Amino acid sequence: MRVVRGSSGVPRRLRLLKPMVSRSGRMPDRLEAWVIALLGLLAAGSVAVVGVLSVADYGRLAASAAADARARHVVSASLRPDIPVPAGRATGVADVASVMAIWSAPDGRSRRGVVQVAVGPVFPEHFQVWTDQVGRQVAPPLSGSEVFITAVLGGVLWESAALAVLGGVYLIGRRLLDKHRARLWERALSGDATAP
Structure with a gap:
């Protein structure tokens, strides 16, 4: 994917964070930059948390499958x-x-x-x-590949849910900030305040 660069040579996505460190940016822009940074950190943290939970889930499933293999x-x-x-x-x-x-x-x-x-x-x-021990039909125990696939799919599902929630929070926040920007522009145009 081609990265769009401005005249300063800074990638466009990184320029979204410029108002966060610049005091000349408008309040909604600074707030949006902080929200983007915070959601990015939460997304990275969710990947780490889901990875740890998936490893634990894999260990639990592997132990359960081994116990089933011994009992069946x-x-x-x-x-x-x-x-x-x-x-x-x-x-x-x-x-x-x-x-x-x-x-x-x-x-x-x-x-x-x-x-x-x-x-x-x-x-x-x-x-x-x-x-089982008395001859009743039971399902076969999970194989190693089935345990791995189950743990990975569970992790992917949880991570997808976490990213969907974070994306929804961003879209709601962005909508509220856009409404605030529109109010600021209306005040500026009506002469009640200076332009933002």
């Missing part, structure tokens, strides 16, 4: 022999189907229930199921 088990399930094997999908594209299956729990007891199975052209007769 993968067992081999098969279609119930008293139910006909469903036909595969002729399209060749993997799909998901609900089937009645039977499996052995980690404690040796037999379990049965409805299982979601990925189906291709040939319907699988054996597949894996995640269970």
